[in-house]
Amino acid sequence: MALKKFKPTTPGQRFKVISTFDEITASVPEKSLLEPQHKSGGRNHDGKMTMRYMGGGNKQHYRVIDFKREKDNIPAVVKTIEYDPNRTGRIALVWYADGEKRYILAPQGLKVGQQIMSGLGAAPEVGNTLFMSEIPFGTMIHNIELRPGQGAKMVRSAGASAQLMSRDGKFAVVRMPSGETRLILQTCKATVGMVSNGDHQLEISGKAGRPRWLGRRPRVRAVVMNPVDHPMGGGEGRATGGHPRTRKGTPAKGFKTRAKAKASNKYIIERRKK
Numbered sequence: 001m002a003l004k005k006f007k008p009t010t011p012g013q014r015f016k017v018i019s020t021f022d023e024i025t026a027s028v029p030e031k032s033l034l035e036p037q038h039k040s041g042g043r044n045h046d047g048k049m050t051m052r053y054m055g056g057g058n059k060q061h062y063r064v065i066d067f068k069r070e071k072d073n074i075p076a077v078v079k080t081i082e083y084d085p086n087r088t089g090r091i092a093l094v095w096y097a098d099g100e101k102r103y104i105l106a107p108q109g110l111k112v113g114q115q116i117m118s119g120l121g122a123a124p125e126v127g128n129t130l131f132m133s134e135i136p137f138g139t140m141i142h143n144i145e146l147r148p149g150q151g152a153k154m155v156r157s158a159g160a161s162a163q164l165m166s167r168d169g170k171f172a173v174v175r176m177p178s179g180e181t182r183l184i185l186q187t188c189k190a191t192v193g194m195v196s197n198g199d200h201q202l203e204i205s206g207k208a209g210r211p212r213w214l215g216r217r218p219r220v221r222a223v224v225m226n227p228v229d230h231p232m233g234g235g236e237g238r239a240t241g242g243h244p245r246t247r248k249g250t251p252a253k254g255f256k257t258r259a260k261a262k263a264s265n266k267y268i269i270e271r272r273k274k
Contacts, residue, residue, distance in 0.1 A: 003199050006206075016206025019199065023090060025112055026080035030093050033103050034061040037086075039215065057215025060085045066102040067143065067151035069129035069189060072119025074098055078127070081106050081196075088158035089195040092127075105143055105156060107193030118189070126193035132172040133186035135164050142195050144174070145188035152189070159198030162190075171267075178272040222247070 002022055008014035042054035063084050076094040082103075084091045092106035094116060104116075110127050118129035124136055135141060140161040143152040155162045155177060165173045171183035205211055208218075223241040225233035231249050232241030244252040254274075 003202055012207035012209070014206070015204055016210075017202065017204040018206075019197065019203065021083065023081050023106075023196065024083050026082050026093070029061065029063060029082060030101055030103070032101065033064045033093075035064055037062040053217045053219050054215060055217050056212055058085075058213050062086055063091060063103050065091060066104050067153075067156075068149070069104070069118040069143075069152075069191065070149070071096055071100070071102075073117065073121065076102075076116050078110060078112050078114045078116065080112060081110065087156070088200045089156070089160075089197050105152075105191070106196045107142065107191060108159075108196045108198060109193065110196070124192050127191065129189050129191045131186065132164065132174075132184060132188050132190060133167075135172075135190065135192070137164060137166060139164050139192060140194050141174075141190040141192055143191040144184065145190065146184065148185060148187040148189075152191070156195065158195055158200035161194030164190075173269065176272070180268060180272040181270040183267040183269065 002020045003017050004020045006013040006016050037060055039055065039057070040051075041056075042049050042051035044050045063082075063086060065084075074096050076096045078092050079095050079101075080093045082091050082093060084103075087105075090106040091103045092110055093101060094104055095101055104127075107126050110116075114127065116127040116129075117123070120131065120134065122128045122130050122134075124130060124134070124139055129143070140163055142155040142161050144154040144162060145151065146153050160177045162177060163175045165175055165181065167173065167186065168183065170186055172186050172188075173181060174184050175181050222230045222232040222245075223239065227234035230247055231245045235241075246252055250257065
């Protein structure tokens with residue numbers, strides 16, 4: 001997992017910094033685990049654009065990822081580490097002893113040929129999925145469930161990891177990547193390790209075309225719009241736009257929008273630091 005800089009042979013190469021893809025061991029995905037993926041271009045079922053700045057880009061297949069890891073006590077062998085266009089981390093193709101193939105999120109340090117396991121009694125080693133009740137204190141974890149059996153919902157992007165701090169009754173106390181400390185049921189599962197491709201945040205596209213390949217269209221700044229389109233638009237000459245606001249007028253940059261009586265408030269011990 002390293003980065004590659006380029007000689008400035010063209011303007012687009014001058015600032016480009018991308019992954020070397022050293023950890024990738026296969027360039028063709030497992031066909032049985034692919035699903036078609038249709039682009040909406042940000043339009044809803046009426047054809048109206050409801051999400052701006054989306055559209056175009058290369059065609060992609062969706063890789064079906066096993067976020068539940070419910071095949072307990074069946075060993076699996078890592079066959080390949082692959083690139084996934086739908087997420088920032090890498091994915092791993094694993095073959096279970098009963099013959100089934102599945103994709104999982106590849107943690108940092110996972111190697112081809114390594115054996116992984118999930119469920120009760122699994123060792124707390126990188127790539128293994130355990131119940132919160134069995135993970136040792138201080139372990140770095142990712143791919144965390146919020147409800148038992150639901151499948152992982154948190155800590156899934158490149159380089160992300162949470163830490164199991166302690167236990168409190170039927171809950172585990174987990175420090176999230178944001179710095180927030182919250183309670184998660186001990187019957188929920190999590191995978192040991194941190195998500196691969198931690199250098200993703202250091203990548204630089206280098207030119208306007210690369211985000212277009214990924215289906216991201218140019219974003220229009222609020223201050224260059226007209227007053228009819230945005231509260232920060234309009235004015236004579238180059239105006240500052242006043243206080244930062246969203247398109248609907250809500251103050252941006254630090255304004256708290258979380259509901260006071262949100263149901264999950266009781267599970268949050270400490271909010272994230274600014």
